[in-house]
Amino acid sequence: MGLLAASPATYGVFLVLTACALFIRYLAADPLRKFNGPPLAALVPWLFTYPAMKAEWHTTNLKWHRRYGSAVRIAPNFLSFDTYEAFCDIYSAKANFRKAPEYMVLSPSRRGNAVSTQDKKVSQFKRKSEGPFFGDKSIRDLEDRYVDKVASFTTLLCPLEGPDGQKSAWTEPRDISKFTSWLTLDVITDLLYGESFDLLHSEENRWVPETFRNVQWRNLICMSYPTLFKWKLDRVLLYRAREEISRLAAWSLDICRAQAKRCADENRPDLFTSMMAAEEKRTGNPDIEGNIKDIWAESMFLLAAGSESTATTMAITYHYLVHQPDLLAKVTAEVRSAFSNVEDIRTGETLDSLRMFQACILETLRISPAAPNTLPRIVPAGGATVDGHFLPGGTTVGTSLYTMHHNEKYFDDPDSFVADRWLRRLEDSAGKDIAYHPSPGYAPFSMGTRNCLGWRLAWAEMTVALARVLFSFDMRLTSEAPCCATRQPGKACEPNAPGYITMCAAGGPYVEFRPRQG
Numbered sequence: 339m340g341l342l343a344a345s346p347a348t349y350g351v352f353l354v355l356t357a358c359a360l361f362i363r364y365l366a367a368d369p370l371r372k373f374n375g376p377p378l379a380a381l382v383p384w385l386f387t388y389p390a391m392k393a394e395w396h397t398t399n400l401k402w403h404r405r406y407g408s409a410v411r412i413a414p415n416f417l418s419f420d421t422y423e424a425f426c427d428i429y430s431a432k433a434n435f436r437k438a439p440e441y442m443v444l445s446p447s448r449r450g451n452a453v454s455t456q457d458k459k460v461s462q463f464k465r466k467s468e469g470p471f472f473g474d475k476s477i478r479d480l481e482d483r484y485v486d487k488v489a490s491f492t493t494l495l496c497p498l499e500g501p502d503g504q505k506s507a508w509t510e511p512r513d514i515s516k517f518t519s520w521l522t523l524d525v526i527t528d529l530l531y532g533e534s535f536d537l538l539h540s541e542e543n544r545w546v547p548e549t550f551r552n553v554q555w556r557n558l559i560c561m562s563y564p565t566l567f568k569w570k571l572d573r574v575l576l577y578r579a580r581e582e583i584s585r586l587a588a589w590s591l592d593i594c595r596a597q598a599k600r601c602a603d604e605n606r607p608d609l610f611t612s613m614m615a616a617e618e619k620r621t622g623n624p625d626i627e628g629n630i631k632d633i634w635a636e637s638m639f640l641l642a643a644g645s646e647s648t649a650t651t652m653a654i655t656y657h658y659l660v661h662q663p664d665l666l667a668k669v670t671a672e673v674r675s676a677f678s679n680v681e682d683i684r685t686g687e688t689l690d691s692l693r694m695f696q697a698c699i700l701e702t703l704r705i706s707p708a709a710p711n712t713l714p715r716i717v718p719a720g721g722a723t724v725d726g727h728f729l730p731g732g733t734t735v736g737t738s739l740y741t742m743h744h745n746e747k748y749f750d751d752p753d754s755f756v757a758d759r760w761l762r763r764l765e766d767s768a769g770k771d772i773a774y775h776p777s778p779g780y781a782p783f784s785m786g787t788r789n790c791l792g793w794r795l796a797w798a799e800m801t802v803a804l805a806r807v808l809f810s811f812d813m814r815l816t817s818e819a820p821c822c823a824t825r826q827p828g829k830a831c832e833p834n835a836p837g838y839i840t841m842c843a844a845g846g847p848y849v850e851f852r853p854r855q856g
């Protein structure tokens with residue numbers, strides 16, 4: 339009675355004291371309270387949504403690690419680490435950390451795909467049915483087909499003769515990010531469906547890479563604040579992206595239906611046919627319509643995963659090469675001295691022996707790893723130790739490849755593109771597969787049971803396509819390049835590649851070509 343009759347000021351004091359008591363109790367029971375982090379990180383689950391909207395999630399994560407140390411609390415139940423030790427503790431095969439439920443946002447149809455599934459058995463099933471298509475043998479068998487597309491790519495970049503039969507005229511500036519996305523989508527559609535969408539020659543499907551980028555933007559926002567996805571708020575708040583997803587989904591469902599019918603009639607040796615057969619075996623159901631939904635979700639993911647990251651890495655490599663003419667001259671000379679004919683440029687020992695050439699791609703994958711964000715995992719029940727810290731089961735943890743690759747502990751001057759830094763490591767590792775086998779502070783394709791399935795294809799495409807261009811053409815950055823116009827004083831010109839779920843080259847570099855002289 340007494341309290342009910344109290345004045346509004348008394349109520350106010352009472353409420354504030356109650357809130358403080360609850361807050362102190364919360365802090366006392368908070369298992370992660372000893373970790374530093376940005377203010378409010380312990381309380382606000384959507385702190386990262388704003389940098390995600392600006393595609394600055396990865397650079398924000400790096401800033402926070404530089405300010406707060408190697409273990410940073412970035413959300414109430416989420417710890418981010420930037421060391422290789424933590425990376426191995428979390429991602430190595432023996433670690434047994436599951437993917438976090440946030441990954442589900444990467445499958446808008448809410449059916450898990452290869453990257454989003456948390457279920458170990460589903461992941462094993464997918465890796466088993468898709469893995470052989472990304473293995474050494476398959477990539478070698480596929481070589482004639484992707485080399486064919488690389489040839490179209492090079493011809494499109496620079497016809498061997500100018501309009502007046504001239505061999506010395508420079509082309510118009512080419513937006514490399516567009517060309518590389520057409521090339522990689524042509525290669526992955528060929529692998530997946532047994533026929534390419536031919537973006538290099540036809541404009542019909544050129545809207546697809548652009549749409550992937552918008553979808554990725556939505557994915558990153560939902561991943562940093564999964565409640566949006568859980569309560570389907572993304573459909574309202576991010577409705578534009580939702581429309582794009584619907585368009586992409588309808589387009590790929592039509593393709594899947596047509597492909598399913600074809601593979602039932604023809605039994606073709608492509609990945610799609612193999613996935614259909616595996617799904618039929620798993621469900622015991624020969625009904626195409628019943629099985630197609632999973633394959634559809636899977637193939638939408640594979641189209642994006644198989645094209646975006648590789649295309650962006652290629653575009654960024656061009657960016658750094660054309661901004662460093664001395665380096666470009668050195669790499670060009672190395673490639674030209676190793677081969678006497680463009681047709682000989684294929685994967686193999688000769689290409690593997692080109693140290694400076696490999697160093698440029700390794701350095702691109704370091705400075706702009708295609709999957710730049712913290713890849714969230716769940717500490718198993720019973721808890722586990724990460725980089726010396728014992729953490730309770732259920733804590734979300736992760737390492738951002740971008741932040742680890744920019745850690746001074748592993749790389750001097752980590753924010754600069756320095757290809758030479760790889761020469762020593764290449765000698766020490768005998769040069770092979772250094773991008774794939776993680777080494778201290780470096781793992782662009784991640785590690786363990788959920789590492790990149792397509793790394794061989796990516797590496798083969800990137801190396802063969804770049805070496806062929808360097809062999810056949812001279813290139814230079816166009817004058818008044820838009821990237822340089824936005825350069826900050828005293829800083830190097832940065833590639834235009836915002837960080838969504840993957841880095842996405844969003845225009846440029848603008849490069850001019852001419853047939854090699856002499």
Ligand code: HEM
Nearest residue numbers: 452453643644647648708709713783784788790791792796
């Ligand atoms: C430069 C190119 C590429 C880079 C740097 C890259 C990097 C990565 C990384 C870091 C992951 C782990 C993601 C995570 O844990 O959330 C991953 C997963 C994956 N990547 Fe790639 N990737 C590239 C190209 C490709 C290509 C060409 C394909 C072919 C389709 C591909 C297929 C996959 C698949 C299927 C997964 C999921 C594996 C699983 O969870 O079991 N990637 N990639």
